Every structure is written in C-alpha cells, then in structure tokens.
Amino acid sequence: MQLSLLALFAGALLPLGLSTAAAAAATEVPQTSVTFRIPATQHLQNLHTLPASTHATLSTFHKTLSAPLSTSNTFVFRNVTAGSYLVDFHCATHMFAPLRLDVSPPVDDHGGKAPKLVLKAWETFRGNDWDNKGEAVPLRDDVFDARLLGAKSYFMERSKFNVLSILKNPMILLGLVSMAIFIGMPYLVDNMDPEMRAEWDERQKTNPMNGIMGAASGQGGANPVGNFDVAAFLAGSSKKSDNASATSSATLEAASTPSGGKGKGKKR
C-alpha cells in the first residue's frame, strides 16, 4: 500500500521535467517533521519538573523513531515518512495517552513543489482495533498536544499505627462511652444533692438496672417513654409485674441516646 503510493508519487513527478528534482524525489522518500507538545495542565503545571529522560517514540512496521524532550517541552521528529504510527510518550513521572499518527500523502498534488505530507492524529486504545480511533487530536500551529493521564505513583503506602484511626472505630467508641459511664457513675451519685440522692436510692432499691441507666441519661430521671412497656404492649397485655416492665424500659433507654433525660422521672 505504502510502496505503491510512493511509486505513484515518483510517477507523478517525472513528467514535469524536473529531472534532477524528480530523481532526488524518486530516490528520497518524501519526509516531513512532526512535533508533539506537552501542554501545561492543571495536574502538571510546572513542566520543568519533567525529567530529561522523557522521550517519545513513533513505531510502526520496520521503523522506530525516538525524540527527546526539548527545552520547550516538545518532541520534534524529523525525517518522518508516510505511514501509520503508534505514538508513545515515555516519562518516568507521568503517564500520557498513546496516539495514532497517520502521515499520508496529499490526495491531489498539483504544481511542481515537493509534496507535503498530511498529518493526522487520534487517540488510540491499546488492545483495540487499530482503526478504532478515539478523539482526533487537532493540529495547532503544526503541533499536536499530548494528553496527560496522570502522575505515576510507584510506592505503596504503608498502613501506619494511628491512635486516631483506632478511636474512629464505632465499637471502640461504644466501649469507651460505656466505660466512662461505668467509672463516672459512682462519682455522679456522690455529688447528688441529698434530696435527689434519696429519690435515686429509692428507685435503686426497686430496680438497680434502671438506676444505672437513668444516672447515665442525666439527672437520674427516667425518660417518659421509658415507662412504656413494649413487650407488654406487643403481647397485648397491660402492665405486668414491676420487674418485667422495668427491664424492658431499661433496654429501650439503652438504645435511645442519653440526651433525652432532662425530664424528671415519674414515681411508680
């Protein structure tokens, strides 16, 4: 395919009478120069950080061209002949999308000038059909822009021992809260005013469990809802023994947050 096209070229040039030029064109394959550029983007603002080993390659059958990164952040390929090339950007710090570059002879070539090759580039997808082209890369000022995919991170983060991360665990939080209650309750009881203490003691006698939880929920008062006996309600019966209702209310209260305990508890 390529060869035949080139032969066509030579054939088209010869009748023009430019014997020397034609001879040169016949022996020398038309060449062009291709430039790719790394544009400054949000993720790569300082292009000077790119290492000097960064380079780009054009590869196709029986041909590989390589160009180093220039001071103006471009890759300049000279002497590129017609063909369909895979463009790879090799960089130690960043990844770039591979491109497909087609260098093709112009469709109509009039005039005796040396034919200028037409350049077209698309994004390509590895492991897909070569003709499955992505978005076309526009040729701006004779330059194609490379598309940054992202920075490379070579290292794995080691999970570090961190007290905060342990504290973030809900189980640990629950345990801590209950521990605080457990340890703090006796002091709370000691600091109560005598009247309240008496009240509390009274209730403690009837129901130790409720007392504990009640102390946690505030000033020793039970939540009004706490008196609601779910088990009894669900069973369809009215109040049973004191003990049963107290246990279930305690369970309920434990489930509810300790914030709702402002109201004074009713005496049973």
Next chain:
Amino acid sequence: MLPPQLSALLLLALPSAVRAVFQDEVGHIDYHYELLGVPQQETTFFHRPRRDEKASLLYTLSDVGVLGAVNPKTGVVLWRQLLNGSITEGGGFARAGEGENWVASALGKSVHAWDAVNGRNKFWTDFDGEVKDLEIMEMTENERKDVLVLFDEDKTHSTVLRRLSGDDGRVVWEFKDVTKDIPLQVSNNVEKVFVISLWGTPAAYNLKVTVLDTLTGKRVDELVIGTKGDVHGKEDVMFVGANSAAPIVAWTDAAHKHLRVNVLGTKTRQEFMLPDDTVSIEIHAPHLVQSQPHFLVHSKTATGNRADVYHVDLKTNVITKAYDLPLLAGPGAFSTSSSGANVYFARVTEEELILVSSASHGVLKRWPLKIEAGKGSAVHGVSEVVKKDGPGAEDSFAIRSAIVTNSDEWLLVRNGEVSWTRPEGMTGAVAAAFAEIPESEELAKSLEQEAHSNPLEAYIHRVKRHIHDLQHLPAYLNSIPTRLLSSVLGTDVTSTEGELVRDSFGFHKLAIIATRRGMVYGLDVANSGKILWNTRAFDLNGGRWNVTAAHVNDTSGQIAFRGSNGDFVVLKTDTGEVSYWNPPGPEVLAQSAAIVDHDELGTLSLPVRLDGKIGDLQQPGVVPRNTIVTRNPQGGLNGIVFTADGDVARESIAWEFSLPKGQHIANIATRPSHDVVASIGRVLGDRTVKYKYLNPNTIVVAATDDDASTLRVYLLDTVSGQILSVAKHEGVDAEKPIECAMAENWFVCTFFGQYTFQDDSAQSIKGYQMVVSDLYESDEANDRGPLGDAPNSSSLGPIDNPLGVVLPSVVSKSFILGAPISALQVTQTRQGISSRQVLAYLPGTHGIVGIPRILLEPRRPAGRDPTPAEMEEGLIKYSPAIEFDPKSIVTHERDVIGVQKIITSPAIVESTSLVLAYGIDVFGTRVAPSFLFDILGKGFNKVTLIGTVLAITAGVVGLGPMVRSKQINMRWQAPM
C-alpha cells in the same frame, strides 16, 4: 469488544494485586549504580553551564554512548542521555561553547544539543552520513555560537561539512565535496574553517586541508601537505588546538622518531625530534580562542613518560620549543586547563599532581597524590585550574582533575585529595552471576573428617570442636544487645557488617559482574551492593571480552569465566583472587559454552566451537549425560550427545534442527537452571486437576522470516529434537526485539506485531505484544494424557501408543503491552511455591517491570465474566491490553539505563527472589511475587507490638490492686 474507556478502567483496577515497593524499603532491599561509562579523553570537559556563575560541571560522553553531567563536588549524576538508545563501543563527539548554556554531541548520524543544566534537548537532527567530527564555532558574525559537523556520506562518496545554527540546529550552510578522501576533522580559527582529510592511496596518504569561508562555507583555498608516507590511516594523525588561535595538525612517523606539525592555513611542515624509545604520543592544547597558542607533546616510553611544550608564533606561524618536563618513571597523564589567556598543564604521576604554566617551566604548585590501592593509576584526565590572586607575587592555585584510571575508575582529585570515585568500569557488563558466600574451609574440612572416621572418634572430634567454638561465645553474647536493638528498631543487623557471613534468609550473596573491558567486580548483595573487590582479568587494550559463560562453583567458592577467544579465568568469589588464567587469543574460537555435569567438580563448562561442535572429551570422568544444544553454521541447531569410550567421551550429533529457507533464529529461551515445580497439576475451581506438561528437556526457539514477516515459535524436545509445538505469528517486525522466556510449564514471547485478524471482523492490531503459552498433559482435566501414570517415559522410544510422540496440549493468549520490553527473565524461588513474575526491562521509561503470572494467564476467560469456579481459581476476565502499573515497577523512581540482561536467584526463604540487572547501570533488588509471607517485613512494627504488650502489662499491674480492693470492699459492704 469492550468500550475503550471501560477497558482502560479495568486495566487500572487489575494490577491491584501487584506488590509494590514501599518507600522505606528503597535503598534497603535494592541498590543501584547510576553510571555513565568510562569517560573518553576527547569528550570529557569542565564547563560552566551558566555564564554568570562560577560553578562548573563535569561533562562526558563515555565509551558506552552515554552523555552526562556530573557535579564535580559530589560526583552525583545530574542528567544522563543514552545517545542512540543502545550501548556503543566508544566513539562520538561532545563539545561545549565557552559561556554557552548548552552542550553539543554527535554520535553515528545524529547531532544533538542539550541544555547544560537540566539535560533537556535543545535541538537534534539526523543526517545521512556518519559524523566524523564536531566543533563549536566560537566566533561568528552574530552573537550566537554555531556547531560545525563533518560528515562522511558513504552513499554519495562525499565529505560534507554543515554549519548548524546554535539556536535551533538549522543548517546555515553546507559544504559538499564529492571525493574519495577520508574526512578526518574540522577545525577553525577566527577567520577560516579548515576541513582536514586524507588524500591519496592507503600506502601513502597526504593531508588535504580545505579552507572555507566562515560566512558562506565556500571554498577559499586548498592545501596539500606531504607526509612522506608517514600516514597510513586516520589513526596516525593527531589533531589538536581545534579552536585555538593557531590550530595545528600533527603526525609522527611509524618509528615515533619525529613529530611533524603544520599550522593550519600554511604549507610549511615543521619537524621535531621525539625522545628515544617513544612508544606513543599524545598532544594536549587549549580549546579557547583567547588562549595562548601553546601545546604540549606527551611522549610515553615503555617505562616512563615526559613532555615537551611548544609555542606557536601567531605572526610568523613558527613553532618553537619552549621547555620540557623531565622523564619520570611510571605511567602518567597530562591535562590542560585554560583561563583567559593563561594555559596550565597538569601532570598526574603516581605520587604527585604537578601544575605548570605553559609559558615557563617553573612548577607553580605540586600536591602529593593519595589514590588508594586498587583504584589503579591515571590513564588520562581533564583539569580545571583556578588561580586566586594572592598578596604580592604569592598566587595560590586550586586544581580539580577528573582522572580515569587503568582499573576503569573515574575519580576526582581536588588539590591532591580524592573527593569522589565512580566505578564507571561496571558499565558494559557482559556476564554476571550470583554466588553463595563461601563457607569457611576449615569447617567443611572438619565436617568431612567427621564423616569419614569411626563414630567414637567422630564424636570426640565433634565435642572438641564445640568446645573450641566456645571461644566465640563472648563475642556472640556481646552482639546480642545490638542485634536486639537493631531488630526492634527495624534497622539492619549490623553484626554481619564487614565480614561475609551467610544469613538465615539467604539474602546475603555475592554478585559477580564481568565487563567487556576485562574487569571483574564482586558485589555484596545484602550490603547495598557494595563493591567488595575488583580485579582486571585481562588487559585487552581496547579489545572486547566476550564472555560466553559465567559459571559458579559454590563448593569451592570459585567463579569461572569462559570467553569466546579461548580465554578462561577462574577467580575466588569472595576476594577476586585469580586462581587460573588463560589469556584470550586473537581469534574467536567459541560461540558459547555448555555447562555439563562432572563427577568430581559437580559441573564444568565446555567451549562450543563455531561449527557447533564440542569435540571428543579427553578428560577422564567427564561424560555429559544431557544433550547439549548448539547452533550450527547453517543457522539451525544441533543436539550433541557424548558416549563413553574408555577414558574418552566421544561426541556425536543426535539430531539436527534445520529451519526452512528464509527463516533464522531470533531468540532461544531455556529453562532457568533453578526451576523447581511445587505442584504437578493445577487444581481448577471444580476440584478437577489439569496436569502440567513438565518436560525438563525443552527449549523455545523463535525464528523469523524476514520476507514474509512471520515469527514461528517452536517448542523443541532436546532429547529427540522433536518439535512439540509450533505457533506462527504474522506481521512480526524482526527488526524490533523478539524475546522469549520459559519456566515451569509455560513460556512467553514478546515482539512487535502489526496484522489483521483472521476472523471476519477486519480488525487490525498494531503494537508490542506478548504471547503466553501454557503446556498441559492433556486438553481434559483429570487426564494425564497418553502416558498416564507411567513412572518413566522417553522422548526417544515412547511409541507404545498409536498416536506417536506425546504432544503437550497448548493454551495460548496474547496481550498488547503498554510499552516495549526486553531482557525477559522469570523469578526463581527456592521451592517454586510462590507464583512467578516475568521481569522485563522497559527501554522506554528505563525501569524493570515485574509482570505477575496472574495477568499472563492463558486461561483467563475472554469475552465473558469469570464463573465463580474460575474466580475461585484466581482467573480474571481477559482484557487484551496490559498497561504496566507503576506499582509493578521494581525499580520504582530509579532511572536504570541500558539493561541488557536480568538474572534471578532464589533465596532461602521461599517468598523471595534476588534480582540483578546489568548492562550500563547495575541494579539489584529482591522481589516477592506472592508477597512476603514467610518473613516479617519492615511494615511489621515491633515498637508498637512491644509498646502494646507493655501497656497491657502496666494496665494489669495497675488495675489488679484496684479490682482486688473493690472486691474486698464489696464483701464488707452490707447489702442495701
């Protein structure tokens, strides 16, 4: 087919199972020698990269084709460029214009200009011819400095000189001369450009100097200078003073009796006597226009060296001898440094560094030189002299000299003190091997003695030995605290530092590297790859050492290198002491070497001749049991077997593998020497077993057909020569690297392919590919194929079944790779239980990638999601592309250039494989393909562990009394 975005996503998600390197392991598990290659005298220089700053850098284009900049203070490489992408055998040109911020280089047919500070490219151009010389035009009609490049265009038989613009590499003018002359060099002074070429016949060349106009490149004059038959080739002519005010051309007669010098632009030839017994001469002169036109002739005799300094009169072009520097015994080197008009010559002898001015013979300053033993003596160097104006006539001088020694070290001497040394000789490595640290011979001897004596004596001997060993106890007890502390803090165990002792993990080994320049290096793998010793095996005088086999004998602690020219050298692995030595001959005699079994020595290497034969072996006891596969001159392979005939082992060709016409072998892959298989089958998700085809006598041969652009991958049985399987790949580019690797029951091949699918989809593929093939005994699960459970089988006589030879069932898949790869190697572990990785060098990004086997799995389901059973087996959905995840790069951020080969070695712990890559750089690391499952890594925080235990203990101790008192109180409290 997947939508491209999705497949890209999948790819990013896939290698999450890859084990990456942790940041804190860098420098702990790996080591890297960032090298340039041995600097060449003409292409090494100090240069100030910024005009207004005083600091200068050291630039060199080395003999392996690396151009780089080194900080002369620290010896750290600032930037490197491998000029034509592969290792060269010297040559090339590099120059920098005074006060310019760029460095120009030329190699082969390319001309580059690089930013002197950061190594970025300023411009580059490829031309048709081969570059013969490169010069900077210091004085041009405008501010800019340009580059003059001389080309020899073979195609058109012409000498072409191009002046390239120093800004963008554009050709300012071109001078073309269609002659058969041999272009030698270009030189210029303020007004003219001179092209010097050899003119005439090889018997008696004359020098032709073509004088060109600097503005237009038009020929102004042409001078022919007779040489009276002294010059027979381009190496007979020495050129100097390329950019000095009065450039000269100099040559000697064959007997080194006379030196003949011509000032370019004149017709006269001036003759000077050389000292008697001169073996070779070198000429040193400044390169700056403003420098005084003085030059120094360094003449070496067999035992010593001396120098003569000459001055050129700018008006009359007459050369006069100014003074001479006396003959000193031993080798020496001279270097030139110029600042402004002053020219200084620095002389490096074995004991001293002497500085003289070009104007007079008085020694300006001398420094005693302290180069430590083992670094060799100076061969050549470059210097930078700084003059500080002192009070009165007391000027003080400071000098920095970068010296290349005869043991291929590059060192910087600052006022006589060595400030850094770079082991540049390790570049150009051609062979390497891992060796165990030799155990102490006494222990081995006494153990042997015990084995051979009667039980009682052996027992007594053993008790005595143990009592004797008690003397090491105090030292051992002493070392316990430090070991404990370092173990807790996670630092290295320091007790083995300084001595070579095997460790319990098997990480402490030696890596022995042989280079093409005839040097051998011994590296301590566990100790950050520290160089333990270096030895020059052969003095090759610029020749090349082709090592065909590096063969380690761990029982005797020796390594043998067998070269292609009949050379053979045996060294001790721990000291580098040469115990046997046979120098190379002039002819290439061997194509490779075969490692065969030996009754007493264990193994032995035998040279394979160029005709693919080994010859009958006369040594008694050597009868190689295995078939040896050699390349025959017809481009095929021979299988050679030996049969014992008395004391002689007779050679015979068992089989011959000839390729069809047009095909030739591109690559051969053999099994690694340590290829243990942990399991003979693979358990599938449904609990059935697919049995692996494990034939140890197989090799993979990749053969290309250039006309048809096809690649055929043959799997050969080396006992019978039978082709077990063949795969044909179309549209394969034979000019790009084709490589294969094999292990266990699978092999991989990589190549550049461009072809259209053979199904009707009309799709085509272009890119670097990797094909992986698994071999099984049968297509079916739970089936061991025709051989069944037979305990023995033979490739030669298996024909007990009507199907003939047992052929493996092959499953293959191909993948498109994200980058070209080379130097394939498979990891080796002790038991083969860990999964394997394919290690490969990425020439694009200068790294080494570890591709996990789980990705390269031919049984990955294509076009559908894996079934639960397949998922259980660890199979992931096939996606045609493999993008290399940065986390799978074992070299991580390091820039490892020019890797030619990677070798691996198992450690004692199963999880880990030791890796060494060589070529230009030397890089070593440890990889754990299935994670570190048998040792605690650095991530195991012993401090936290101990801290937690201590905290809990403290808690128990503190809370115990509290709880106890509470319990007692409870008992004593009346129930309420």
